[in-house]
Amino acid sequence: MSRDETDTFDVDLFVIGGGSGGVRAARIAAGHGATVRLAEEYRVGGTCVIRGCVPKKLMVYAGRFADEFEDAAGFGWQVAPPQFDWATLRARRDAEVTRLESIYDTNLMRAGVEVIADRAVIEDPHTVRLVRSGERVRARTILVAVGAHPVKEPLIPGAELAITSNEVFELESLPARILVVGGGYIAVEFAGIFAALGSRTTLLHRGDRLLRGFDGEIRQALGEAYAKRMDLRLGTTVHRLDRRGGAIAATLHDGSVIEVDQVLVATGRRPNVAGLGLERVGIALDAAGAVPVDRFSQTAVPSIYAVGDVTNRAALTPIAIREGHAFADTVFGGRPWAVDHALIPTAVFSTPEIGVVGHGEEVARRLCGEIDVYEARFRPMKATLSGRDERVLMKIVVERASDRVVGVHVLGHDAGEIIQAVGIAVTMGATKADFDRTIAVHPTASEELVTMRTPAVVKQPVAVG
Known part of the structure; x- marks a missing residue:
């Protein structure tokens, strides 16, 4: 009988890191009946909630009002010269972040997860040490979900x-x-x-x-x-x-x-692995400084798993959440499944906004062979009265042999919202014929995605670099 089968553990799962992936894993594992502790040394919520997606998106919204005020005149509104106050935005943004952090804490508590405000490091395959308190906790399974941090590269004088x-x-x-x-x-x-x-x-x-x-x-x-x-x-x-x-x-x-x-x-960003103790248990990092895992998020040490940005598979909050959920279902729920990283809908909250799912034209040519590309470039309806110099670009990339849509790319207003819905169809394996037989919602910008009938003229391939 192995030591694992005879040893006494304090908990079934110890999660290091209270970001999106760690929180989801902890809650789902607890829901499966596991005893769970989670250590977070900064604030529960991780990069996304505290200093990433959420506060940044609120700032994006703030910035877009400038265009709205300017555009209003074209629609008959008389708007006094607007004034922006940074202090108000910062206070309101930070209050919302604090509110969300409290919700994360509450949800963990309701799930039965014990949250520890401390840094945790790995001492052996089943032991973590809390740095401030010095307490050692024995866990049947350890999950590393510590995320990543921004770096200044290349390092220059000043x-x-x-x-x-x-x-x-x-x-x-x-x-x-x-x-x-x-x-x-x-x-x-x-x-x-x-x-x-x-x-x-x-x-x-x-x-x-x-x-x-x-x-x-x-x-x-x-x-x-x-x-x-x-x-x-x-x-x-x-x-x-x-x-x-x-x-x-x-x-x-x-x-x-x-x-x-x-x-x-x-x-760039780098995984938060310094001083974590991974080398102590024989987990070697990859060339990017990330924790190597298999498709089920298991490391080279069977009792230690890792999810989210620390693995450098796809550094996106929804991916960390899915990986955490899959881990918990697999290890504690008796329902093994793995995240498919091949098709990931994503958005860039630039202005104009970008929404993408699947392959770009250049990658599709390399992976799928013969492809057809459908394109629409147009001035959005709103700009006809606002007078704004604005264009929308939509592309559908189709594998010719199967007619399967392998990529959709949108640049324009609400591209992120559009691509979330389109991502369902592409993930299900929709064909161009499926897009063609979908009735358009008129008048919208997104109707172009189901009304493009003629492939674009073949162009010289654009370099991917």
């Missing part, structure tokens, strides 16, 4: 003058001038937020287009839209940052200098 997406929520005032460095989700979203709220915004990215990995035409269209809203500099890097009076001087690789009041570096 990098300490910049902030990351953590500190951005602590700004006491709206910077008059801000430099955002990066080209991914976070950089794109915050650049859009600050530009909309009135900051003179520069978005700087070393690549030739924003949002690496997205469909090439979506990337191109976003760049064109952003170039009208802010100072967009592509193919550019920061050489150094220096304090110059009350400002920060950013020297670029070509020797030019930008003076700003704040620099936000959003160039």
Whole structure:
């Protein structure tokens, strides 16, 4: 008989980390009858609730009112010059975050999960130690759900003058001038937020287009839209940052200098594995510093699992939640299932917004062979009266042999809401014929997705880089 079968455990499950994945896993496991403790050293809710998706989306909403006020005149409204107050937004946003954190705490308590406000580290395959109290807890199963943190890469002279997406929520005032460095989700979203709220915004990215990995035409269209809203500099890097009076001087690789009041570096995130004790139990990290797991989120140590951003499979809140749920059902519910990471609907809350599910055109050509691409580019109905220079882009990518829709890409208002509904159809394996026989909702922008009948003219493939 193994030690596991004879040992005495304090709990069935110990969860390290109180973010989206850890909270969902803890609640579902407790619902299956497991005894569960969860340790969180900062605030329950994790990156998404405390300093990520939720507060950021509230700021996106705030910024979009600027367009609404401007557009109102075209519809006959007379709107006095609007004034924005950063302190009000910050106070209201932070109050909502605190409210949600309380809900997370309450839901865990109601589920029977014991929440411990402490840092936990792994001592052996079944033991965690609470750093502040020194208590050791024996657990039949340990779940690592500690997420990731922003990093300033590459590290340049003066990098300490910049902030990351953590500190951005602590700004006491709206910077008059801000430099955002990066080209991914976070950089794109915050650049859009600050530009909309009135900051003179520069978005700087070393690549030739924003949002690496997205469909090439979506990337191109976003760049064109952003170039009208802010100072967009592509193919550019920061050489150094220096304090110059009350400002920060950013020297670029070509020797030019930008003076700003704040620099936000959003160039990447790394798993929170430092000092966690993984090496002590023989869990080697992968090249990205993430915890390797199998499809059921199990590590090389059978009693230790990991979900969410710490595994670097797909760094999205809904994925962490699904992985946590699947883990709990598999280990404690007797219903094994694994998350399918192949089809993930996602949105970028830029302005214009982006919604995506499935493959971009370039990837589809590589994976599916012969494809057909359907495109619609148009001016949204609202812009005909507002006068705004705005375009919508929609693409459907179809595997020719099977007629299966393998990708849908939307750039425009409410793209995230549209793609959530479309994602159901694509996940179910819908064909282009299924889209064609769906009756359009008129007049809407999304009706274009079911009225495109002729494939676009074959174009030269756009590089994915």
